[in-house]
Amino acid sequence: MSRISSEWHNVTTEKAKGSRMKDLTDYSGKFDPDIKYENFSKDFLVQLLRAYADYLRKLDGFWYLTLKNKIGDDEAFACDIKVWEKMCAIHLEMIRKLYKINSGDVAALLKAFQMSPWRPTCQGIAELKSPRHGIVTITSCPTLLALENEGKGGEEKICQQLELQLFIMQANFFNPQIQVRALKVPPRTEYSDCCCQWEFRLEPKEGE
Amino acid sequence: MKKLADYSGKFDPHFSYDKFTKETILKLLKAYSEYMLRIDGFWYLTVMNKWGNDEALDCDIKVWEKGIPREMQTISSLLNVHGDDVATLMKYIQVRPFLWNYQCEIDFKSPNHAVLTVNHCPTLLSMEKEGTGREKRLCHESEPKVLSTTAHFFNPNIQVVPLKLPPRTDYSDCSCQWEFRLDR
Numbered sequence: 001m002s003r004i005s006s007e008w009h010n011v012t013t014e015k016a017k018g019s020r021m022k023d024l025t026d027y028s029g030k031f032d033p034d035i036k037y038e039n040f041s042k043d044f045l046v047q048l049l050r051a052y053a054d055y056l057r058k059l060d061g062f063w064y065l066t067l068k069n070k071i072g073d074d075e076a077f078a079c080d081i082k083v084w085e086k087m088c089a090i091h092l093e094m095i096r097k098l099y100k101i102n103s104g105d106v107a108a109l110l111k112a113f114q115m116s117p118w119r120p121t122c123q124g125i126a127e128l129k130s131p132r133h134g135i136v137t138i139t140s141c142p143t144l145l146a147l148e149n150e151g152k153g154g155e156e157k158i159c160q161q162l163e164l165q166l167f168i169m170q171a172n173f174f175n176p177q178i179q180v181r182a183l184k185v186p187p188r189t190e191y192s193d194c195c196c197q198w199e200f201r202l203e204p205k206e207g208e
Numbered sequence: 209m210k211k212l213a214d215y216s217g218k219f220d221p222h223f224s225y226d227k228f229t230k231e232t233i234l235k236l237l238k239a240y241s242e243y244m245l246r247i248d249g250f251w252y253l254t255v256m257n258k259w260g261n262d263e264a265l266d267c268d269i270k271v272w273e274k275g276i277p278r279e280m281q282t283i284s285s286l287l288n289v290h291g292d293d294v295a296t297l298m299k300y301i302q303v304r305p306f307l308w309n310y311q312c313e314i315d316f317k318s319p320n321h322a323v324l325t326v327n328h329c330p331t332l333l334s335m336e337k338e339g340t341g342r343e344k345r346l347c348h349e350s351e352p353k354v355l356s357t358t359a360h361f362f363n364p365n366i367q368v369v370p371l372k373l374p375p376r377t378d379y380s381d382c383s384c385q386w387e388f389r390l391d392r
Contacts, residue, residue: 028290031319033314055275062274070267126219131219
């Protein structure tokens, strides 16, 4: 009997151990009762991490869409906000702990954006002008593309309200003095060079 | 360049996951898996608190009807896990994203017969702690659909039989237990 989890140990035959010394790039071989993620190559695990990121974005989207189809967009949106009010703190604490991002400036916030589980599904540029001033430009956002494709103007609520609220919550987590300003936010009527763009600024305190 | 264990250093505009050690990537995978579980859980609870458990369960089933095939297409393709027997299904169950959150055992009897025992299930522990008996419906209605959809992705003839299912009134040695069988 094999026990599956990231922390299990089991007695294996020498032959099986030998075959597992190599870094696997897939699991096309026979069923291995003692398979562990450690047996896979790092490159493969990075691919898997990107797939997990894509999956968690879809999972969140499926809940939103299911509720929207069942009860309506306003209710789904209200639930989305409630979910992310709870989830945001967990999300940030996870990032801070995993990556040891401990400062309270804009640099820390931009590092946390780079390392967000949502990041692999979006493309963007984090420009740190100084530790107190940064600009994040999202150049590819599958959620925005889906909303634009849907053509019902859902991006007004999601990008202007929810996203702004999420950016503020994230900024406040690192430092409540960080100011968040939307430079470009959908609907994309006046720009087309990116999906959205945000500025983060930490003004020096008096005397600094 | 030395691989990094974390991101405590200076801001790097060109940062990517490749710069981390394999150990860090493993920690991230586990964290992402927990993150998924929490997103799903918060949505369930938010809907339940607003409209009741029936609506939440109905949404949950609908979400997973869409989510599982997507998950399986991506992960089975990435891992190159293809086949139509119970062995293939067991390989997939070993590596599915949510499995980081559970502790399971597979009793692999033959390529067409296996028993899956879930020893630790955080969702069940939460529901038992809550004490409202939600596990009766979630484990009896949603979970069989999840496992059947997973099994039937590889072969619609794989039979999924629950051997032990919560509420845990008659057993305490595991969270739940399932048999997978393919008669050829």
